[in-house]
Amino acid sequence: xxxxxxxxxxxxxxxxxxxxxxxxxxxxxxxxxxxxxxxxxxxxxxxxxxxxxxxxxxxxxxxxxxxxxxxxxxxxxxxxxxxxxxxxxxxxxxxxxxxxxxxxxxxxxxxxxxxxxxxxxxxxxxxxxxxxxxxxxxxxxxxxxxxxxxxxxxxxxxxxxxxxxxxxxxxxxxxxxxxxxxxxxxxxxxxxxxxxxxxxxxxxxxxxxxxxxxxxxxxxxxxxxxxxxxxxxxxxxxxxxxxxxxxxxxxxxxxxxxxxxxxxxxxxxxxxxxxxxxxxxxxxxxxxxxxxxxxxxxxxxxxxxxxxxxxxxxxxxxxxxxxxxxxxxxxxxxxxxxxxxxxxxxxxxxxxxxxxxxxxxxxxxxxxxxxxxxxxxxxxxxxxxxxxxxxxxxxxxxxxxxxxxxxxxxxxxxxxxxxxxxxxxxxxxxxxxxxxxxxxxxxxxxxxxxxxxxxxxxxxxxxxxxxxxxxxxxxxxxxxxxxxxxxxxxxxxxxxxxxxxxxxxxxxxxxxxxxxxxxxxxxxxxxxxxxxxxxxxxxxxxxxxxxxxxxxxxxxxxxxxxxxxxxxxxxxxxxxxxxxxxxxxxxxxxxxxxxx
RNA sequence: GGUCGCAUAGCUCAGCUGGAUAGAGCAACAGCCUUCUAAGCUGUGGGUCGCAGGUUCGAAUCCUGCUGCGAUCACCA
Numbered sequence: 001x002x003x004x005x006x007x008x009x010x011x012x013x014x015x016x017x018x019x020x021x022x023x024x025x026x027x028x029x030x031x032x033x034x035x036x037x038x039x040x041x042x043x044x045x046x047x048x049x050x051x052x053x054x055x056x057x058x059x060x061x062x063x064x065x066x067x068x069x070x071x072x073x074x075x076x077x078x079x080x081x082x083x084x085x086x087x088x089x090x091x092x093x094x095x096x097x098x099x100x101x102x103x104x105x106x107x108x109x110x111x112x113x114x115x116x117x118x119x120x121x122x123x124x125x126x127x128x129x130x131x132x133x134x135x136x137x138x139x140x141x142x143x144x145x146x147x148x149x150x151x152x153x154x155x156x157x158x159x160x161x162x163x164x165x166x167x168x169x170x171x172x173x174x175x176x177x178x179x180x181x182x183x184x185x186x187x188x189x190x191x192x193x194x195x196x197x198x199x200x201x202x203x204x205x206x207x208x209x210x211x212x213x214x215x216x217x218x219x220x221x222x223x224x225x226x227x228x229x230x231x232x233x234x235x236x237x238x239x240x241x242x243x244x245x246x247x248x249x250x251x252x253x254x255x256x257x258x259x260x261x262x263x264x265x266x267x268x269x270x271x272x273x274x275x276x277x278x279x280x281x282x283x284x285x286x287x288x289x290x291x292x293x294x295x296x297x298x299x300x301x302x303x304x305x306x307x308x309x310x311x312x313x314x315x316x317x318x319x320x321x322x323x324x325x326x327x328x329x330x331x332x333x334x335x336x337x338x339x340x341x342x343x344x345x346x347x348x349x350x351x352x353x354x355x356x357x358x359x360x361x362x363x364x365x366x367x368x369x370x371x372x373x374x375x376x377x378x379x380x381x382x383x384x385x386x387x388x389x390x391x392x393x394x395x396x397x398x399x400x401x402x403x404x405x406x407x408x409x410x411x412x413x414x415x416x417x418x419x420x421x422x423x424x425x426x427x428x429x430x431x432x433x434x435x436x437x438x439x440x441x442x443x444x445x446x447x448x449x450x451x452x453x454x455x456x457x458x459x460x461x462x463x464x465x466x467x468x469x470x471x472x473x474x475x476x477x478x479x480x481x482x483x484x485x486x487x488x489x490x491x492x493x494x495x496x497x498x499x500x501x502x503x504x505x506x507x508x509x510x511x512x513x514x515x516x517x518x519x520x521x522x523x524x525x526x527x528x529x530x531x532x533x534x535x536x537x538x539x540x541x542x543x544x545x546x547x548x549x550x551x552x553x554x555x556x557x558x559x560x561x562x563x564x565x566x567x568x569x570x571x572x573x574x575x576x577x578x579x580x581x582x583x584x585x586x587x588x589x590x591x592x593x594x595x596x
Numbered sequence: 597g598g599u600c601g602c603a604u605a606g607c608u609c610a611g612c613u614g615g616a617u618a619g620a621g622c623a624a625c626a627g628c629c630u631u632c633u634a635a636g637c638u639g640u641g642g643g644u645c646g647c648a649g650g651u652u653c654g655a656a657u658c659c660u661g662c663u664g665c666g667a668u669c670a671c672c673a
Contacts, residue, residue: 025613033616043615045653055653081653082616125673165673306671315599316669323671330673359600360668386602387667394666423635441635453609456601458666460608470635471621472609479635487632528612540610543620554628554637596635 002072002091003029006040013065020050031517037077038084039517045081055081090504092516097501099519100572106522106583108152115348116154118341119145119383122271123160123354126258127167128196130265132388132395132403132461133355138271139450139589140385141353143535146587151530156345159273160337163255164280169236171195172250173229174202184257190264190406191257200397205229265405270443270589275344277337285336287328290321293372314367321368334365335372342376349379351533356384356456383533386458388450403463409446415466416442416475425596437593441475444590448474451588452539472543474590477581480546480553482596484578487558491571494559502569511552515573518545522580526587535588542584549577 007027014022026046032038044059051058056078063076063083075086099105121141124130130138142157149155175182175198184191206229213223224230239247266272290307293299299309299321307322321332341350352362362382369377387394395402417438420426426434449467453459469475491498508516521541529537558570582592 028615030615036616041616045615048653080616162673167673304671317598320671325671327671329671333673355667356601357667358673361673363600384601389666419635425633425635457609458602462608465622468608468622473621473635475635476621479633483633483636490632532612536610537612540620543610547620550636551638553632557632559632596633 002040002087005070005072006042006066006085009066009070010042010062013062013069014047014050017061017065018051022047022050026050032084036079036082036084037086038075039087040085042083042085043081044083048081059083089506089508089513092513092520093502093504093506093508095520096516096573096576097504100501100576103579104583105576106526106580107150108523108527110149110154111152112154114153115346116156117148117349117351118156118158118345118347119148119351119353120158120160120341121145121353122266122273123162124262125162125167126192126195126255127171127199128397129190129192129261130405132405132408135269135405135408135446136385136388136450136459137353137355138266138269139447140383140455140535142271143451143538143588144351144353144383144533146589147526147529147533147535147538150526150583150587153530156275156347157273158341159276160279160282161276162279164240164251164283166233166237167199168251168255169233169240170202170206171199172247172254173233173236174198174205175254176250178205184260190261191259192261192265193406194261195254195258202229202233265409268409268443269405270591277341279333282337282340283328283333285340286332286334287322287336289335289339289372290328290332298371298373309364309368309371311364311367316364316367319364319368331361331365331368334361335368338365338369338377338380339374342374347376347379349381351381351383353383353385356386356458358382359384381533383455385455388459388461391460391462391464403461409443412442412446412467413438414442416445416469419469420596429595437596440591440593441469441478441596444474444478444585444592445469446474447588447590448477448539451535452543454536455534474585475596477542477546477585478590478592479596480550481578481581481585481592482594483553484549484574484581485594487571487574488578490559496568496571498568498571498575500568502565502572506565506569508569509552509556511548511555512570512573514548515545515552515577518548519573519576519580522584529587538584538587542581545577545580545584549574 006029007024010027011022014020028043028046030041030043032041042059042062044055044062047062048055048058051061053061059078059081063078063085066073066085067076072088072091073085074088077084119141122134122138124134145155145157178201179198182194184194187194189197206227209227209229210223213227214220218226236247240251290299294301294307299307301307304324305326306320306324309319309321311317311319319331320329322328338350341347354362359382362380362384366377366380369380390401390403392401420438420441426437429437445467450459452472467473525537525541529535556570558567558574561567561570585592
């Protein structure tokens with residue numbers, strides 16, 4: 001790496017020039033700004049303490065030293081406190097030729113010695129279909145997993161399905177009462193949608209019942225608690241916990257409808273898991289751990305029998321872990337599943353992709369696990385992402401503003417189809433090819449839109465305006481890729497051999513070099529994105545690369561060139577760019593068309 | 597009220613561990629298809645980086661306070 005060469009030589013230079021020792025931090029490199037000549041810039045301000053000379057003088061002395069002692073440094077210029085180094089094109093071309101044939105360029109080999117990263121995402125409830133919020137969650141989780149893999153980690157993707165509880169009982173009751181034996185088949189509805197509809201129906205009937213009670217003189221709060229429907233749901237939950245065969249059968253039946261529906265949604269989204277946990281199988285897990293903690297006096301019991309963790313020394317309040325009746329709460333279960341998961345995979349790291357509304361929960365989870373003696377709890381990482389907001393605020397099921405995942409994906413398909421047909425892109429496509437293109441572009445637009453913003457920031461989605469297809473978008477990147485494929489097809493027709501390298505003596509146009517410089521950055525972009533758990537970094541990098549490539553494409557024609565070597569170089573550069581686009585978009589779960 | 601997070605162009609977003617005149621896209625306007633795909637390229641206009649202090653040779657970036665927005669603080673999940 002050229003950066004390493006420069007840093008070590010700057011250190012040497014400082015020693016021989018100023019008789020001083022530079023710390024690593026003091027040698028700061030950055031990319032030279034476009035408006036100045038050069039490739040790499042050294043910021044000399046931190047070094048003037050060592051040189052005891054003015055910034056300009058220091059820069060000039062170091063520049064001279066590097067010019068004389070480092071082959072790759074061809075020239076330099078000094079502007080204020082910035083030393084701009086011109087790196088010989090031979091270096092860049094050498095790098096290019098060396099890496100041209102690496103099919104997985106940018107991706108690091110898996111380090112086998114370290115324990116796997118376990119990443120949880122999706123975590124749906126089985127009482128309603130997936131919505132916009134889940135889309136961000138799923139895309140983020142899946143993409144971060146891919147990025148970690150590419151950076152060299154072994155990764156396990158897990159899902160934890162919330163398949164039991166009062167919510168699913170509500171759907172079950174509504175179905176029993178008003179379902180008329182309807183099934184996904186008989187109603188022609190996706191199973192998750194069908195069950196979700198019954199959940200909504202329960203809520204409607206429940207509200208009517210509460211209103212009636214209030215009208216008959218019952219206190220509003222009491223009415224909400226004493227509604228016969230709600231009591232029925234609570235009783236059903238108890239029956240479920242007692243393993244009542246009839247209830248269990250219905251529960252299984254309806255959940256299976258939901259899973260069939262989820263599978264379709266996941267499939268269209270391109271999301272998958274290595275393992276799926278079900279809460280019905282894990283919800284009792286935390287109890288024994290809590291009881292052990294109680295024995296060891298790490299936790300304490302209140303007079304009514306409820307069990308708590310005292311976190312007042314950790315800047316938090318007290319946290320309930322077992323109710324007075326001995327039943328567990330969300331936190332209790334999560335303690336249990338964390339330990340289970342850690343043991344299942346010998347996890348080196350546990351990542352949870354969960355919205356930032358649960359920041360508090362995860363903070364407390366980690367503290368309690370540590371208190372209970374699980375040192376690995378510090379390897380828990382909550383990938384806390386911002387909410388997806390609509391122009392008028394959050395999604396609210398009551399106001400019918402929930403954006404359904406399936407609906408949104410279908411809309412993206414239709415928009416993609418409309419745009420593509422308007423542009424006349426598919427006139428020579430078969431019907432099958434055309435459909436595939438609409439899907440690829442529509443999903444590409446959606447995924448890129450969701451992933452290009454920093455995960456921790458909340459983002460805005462406006463259902464009124466459809467997601468763009470021009471500018472910083474998925475389709476723009478896909479389009480560039482398709483353009484390159486077109487070039488390569490033509491090269492193939494012309495029987496141009498792209499195997500042999502073009503040597504180090506080629507003269508590059510500025511636009512070519514710009515593209516090459518970005519290609520050079522890709523491996524470090526992956527590492528950075530992995531470190532920050534940020535698909536946005538991959539997206540923004542790819543956009544920069546593609547934008548730069550399009551400038552090259554527009555300004556530097558390939559096949560008009562008379563020099564054979566240059567034609568080959570430009571095609572290789574194009575192919576290399578396409579390869580990176582494919583790799584990077586792969587990390588975001590975005591497919592690419594060969595024509596569009 | 598306590599805790600945590602966010603605030604950059606009309607809108608949506610970049611800006612890596614502090615470094616040069618703060619960048620893109622959308623929208624607006626003006627150009628570029630007899631030339632490898634115009635879902636593209638070029639140009640113009642648009643900013644007190646929420647406000648006020650502080651640290652530093654240097655602050656959108658770090659610290660403090662304030663304002664605004666959001667989340668959270670349940671014997672809910």
